[in-house]
Amino acid sequence: MGVELTDAAQVKLVDYLSLFAKWNKAYNLSAIRDPEQMLTKHLLDSLSIVNILAKLPGNRYIDVGTGGGLPGIPLSIVFPDKHFTLLDSAGKKMRFLFQVKQALQLENVQVENRRVESFNPETGYDGVLSRAFASLSDMVEATHHLLNSEGRFMAMKGVFPTDELSVLAKHYIVETCHSLDVPGLEGERHMVLIRQEKIQ
Template sequence: MTNAVLHAQLRSACLSLKHPITDEQITALGTYLELFIKWNKVYNLSAIRDLEGIIVKHLLDSLVVAPLIEGQRFIDVGTGGGLPGIPLAICFPDRHFTLLDSAGKKTRFLFQVKQTLSLDNVQIENCRVETHQPETLYDGVISRAFASLKDMTDGCHHLIHENGVFWAMKGVFPDHELSEIEKHYKVENSFPLQVPGLNEQRCLVVLKKEKPI
């Protein structure tokens, strides 16, 4: 597949999103996909191998939250191959994204992406989440790969400031997971998500710690 065909498919797919994406960002997203596909053959970044699946189930599944997230500093925990952090960093060059993963082969890939695309708004951390101690706390923790909401809130509470939030990207609405989290966390909002080309349930759950009265 030529770059022109890939970019044409990307442009068509992104038109159905509710967030405007420039031609320069389409080009950057295309370069990211090319690197992802190349490295995936050796590093097993994803079990999804076909281009359409990667575009829909990874790229669009990441970008669908773009109109919803608020803040300037985010950390993508368990980012894997950079999802959703890299696509969001491309679309929001004025916001900062830290991408954290404990797997060295995945962060090596992310360093290559950062260098190739000159993503000055991206920081990469190869460590376990409990050992990461940021100098400046984040506005939000975002993740589409965390095991449960309890793991997310228990393991990442030290990363956000007092008004920070958790942006949890999920499939079906996680009623059972919500029943397991600490009582001082509340659902500030939840959004059903429609990923273009994907006939599966998706939602974004926004959690925030209640302040003591």
């Protein structure tokens, strides 16, 4: 994948996966039960956007509908200098994320247990991340209030979302679409970057 990780980051990523597998039995964080599949479908999938994120300006991101912390937790481990807010309305999953934040000492993570429409941050984010959160139209309409003027929507998708892109409102501009390579994962993965057109 061409991703370079420090030894400390590798240890934390493995510790996170271990906690995920342990808590999943009681909290139903994911339908995937096999740790090896978790490694591929959760951890490596989340890390597949590291090199894209590294090239973008800004250091404040919000992971909307984060669930068990994907992709927010793995990204926060790889980028300790960037801040990640993890947003989800499911209380059980938030309790797990509080535990992860404490156990792994992730000072750059903020956990918010609320619905996206009721979260109004004082400062807009540089990026709104989503992984299987909703259709692109639903995502941008539900989260546009979270971005700053230069911010981007960053949607992780499976197959290239041709139909979803065709029905986006005209003031949303597709900046780029990256094909993602996830070792061991069958099927396509993409990251779509979208910006809001600036009103003159």
